[in-house]
Amino acid sequence: MTTLALYPFSGRLSSGASETARVIADGIAQWRSRLQDSYALGQRAKGSLTELCQVFDDCRHANWDGYGARPVAESAFRLASQFLEALPLGTPAPSVGAEPDGHLTLEWHRSPRRTLSLSMSPEGDLHYAALLGTSKRYGTEPFCGEAPPVIVDLIGRVLTA
Amino acid sequence: MPPRTKLTINVDESFQHLPHAPIVEAVIDIRSQPTVAFEEATFKPQLEAKLGGYEYLDSQRTFQHEFRVEAGKPPSAMARDMGWQGLRFQSTDKKQIAQFNRNEFVLSRLEPYQSWEQLYEEGMRLWSLYVELAQPVEIKRIGLRYINRIQLPPGELRFEKYMGPAPAPPQGLTLPFRGFMHQDTLEVTGHPYAINVIRTIQPSGDSGVPGMGLILDIDAFTTEEFELNEVLLKRHLLAMRWLKNKMFFGSVTPMALKLCQ
Numbered sequence A: 001m002t003t004l005a006l007y008p009f010s011g012r013l014s015s016g017a018s019e020t021a022r023v024i025a026d027g028i029a030q031w032r033s034r035l036q037d038s039y040a041l042g043q044r045a046k047g048s049l050t051e052l053c054q055v056f057d058d059c060r061h062a063n064w065d066g067y068g069a070r071p072v073a074e075s076a077f078r079l080a081s082q083f084l085e086a087l088p089l090g091t092p093a094p095s096v097g098a099e100p101d102g103h104l105t106l107e108w109h110r111s112p113r114r115t116l117s118l119s120m121s122p123e124g125d126l127h128y129a130a131l132l133g134t135s136k137r138y139g140t141e142p143f144c145g146e147a148p149p150v151i152v153d154l155i156g157r158v159l160t161a
Numbered sequence B: 001m002p003p004r005t006k007l008t009i010n011v012d013e014s015f016q017h018l019p020h021a022p023i024v025e026a027v028i029d030i031r032s033q034p035t036v037a038f039e040e041a042t043f044k045p046q047l048e049a050k051l052g053g054y055e056y057l058d059s060q061r062t063f064q065h066e067f068r069v070e071a072g073k074p075p076s077a078m079a080r081d082m083g084w085q086g087l088r089f090q091s092t093d094k095k096q097i098a099q100f101n102r103n104e105f106v107l108s109r110l111e112p113y114q115s116w117e118q119l120y121e122e123g124m125r126l127w128s129l130y131v132e133l134a135q136p137v138e139i140k141r142i143g144l145r146y147i148n149r150i151q152l153p154p155g156e157l158r159f160e161k162y163m164g165p166a167p168a169p170p171q172g173l174t175l176p177f178r179g180f181m182h183q184d185t186l187e188v189t190g191h192p193y194a195i196n197v198i199r200t201i202q203p204s205g206d207s208g209v210p211g212m213g214l215i216l217d218i219d220a221f222t223t224e225e226f227e228l229n230e231v232l233l234k235r236h237l238l239a240m241r242w243l244k245n246k247m248f249f250g251s252v253t254p255m256a257l258k259l260c261q
Helices: A019-036 A048-059 A074-086 A149-160 B040-050 B116-134 B230-249 B254-259
Strands: A095-098 A104-111 A114-120 A125-132 A135-142 B023-032 B054-068 B076-091 B096-101 B104-110 B138-151 B181-188 B193-202 B213-222
Touching: A019 B023, A019 B138, A019 B181, A019 B193, A019 B213, A048 A074, A048 A095, A048 A104, A074 A104, A074 A114, A104 A149, A114 A149, A125 A149, A135 A149, B023 B116, B040 B054, B040 B076, B040 B116, B054 B096, B096 B116, B104 B116, B116 B230, B138 B230, B138 B254, B193 B230, B213 B230
Parallel strands: none
Antiparallel strands: A095 A104, A104 A114, A114 A125, A125 A135, B023 B104, B023 B138, B054 B076, B076 B096, B096 B104, B138 B213, B181 B193, B193 B213
């Protein structure tokens, strides 16, 4: 059985303006950056962010699919990359894609009956739909810099059950 | 593992007053989504007309920096402008910084910290301006963050004298610390709150004073979104203030408190 190590801290704190707040933010950024480079823990080392950049480059212009698709907005790309970096360390890498409405998609797929699909809107809404055996879960969560617990939980359930 | 029973929050509990509280920054951070067009050209003059006692500091834009290294090609760097994010204003005494961002209102009070009442009243005054201009309908997250910096005497490396839990070297390898960063996230059982706590040190060179600064950064925040409601907002802030006080007084030693008298 695979065990996921899911840690909830995203590195995103309430904002600060002082010199000390900057020292803390730099320290966390260095710490997160080092871990993001780990093949065991980080999304960057796993190639998710590179894949996201590639999808964005391919889909940033209107009609990218030849059927009149809307372009993927920069804000959707930015939010999706922030979301990937906010995922708990050790989260397996998703597959990245785009939809004709200009949303970016992230998918964790274990089998046809155990799969989770997320769609990131340019406004920061995370629409999700999961199949967990015979049950279904779907909904929308705002993304404010931290990975919503319901989505972290679904990733774990899709991949470890 | 502590039991997962509902925590009793007592906002009427009083805490020891510290004449020289080590707070270097206190922050109220409210995240929401504007329902009207949020454009610099219209937002800035509207805000300036209503903001008394503050001067314009800067306009915030987000840039994404990308470095590419490919075999056979020289390394290239690219900065991509991700757009205007908001405005920052500074009080005339430079002790308060207010950020009016696309998805976030932030008030920072720098040292010397005055009082909760002053922070809360000013925060609500500026938040009401943000609400008037950005017209959010719900609050996605509230954060109440207090960054404390306890100035250690020069040469002092025994952190456990001032803060608990303090980092300890491994058994059988007693070496002095040159740095540490310890982060915890605590769930507030039975309530829609969590707390990020960071313990670290600020080297003396960074602050301009001799001796290290022991940092205790307490960031209480909501974990659920709720409709815009001033009564509820106040209730959350008071509960989070109690949480940060409990966290602070439960983390420092009597010796640290003595330094704050």
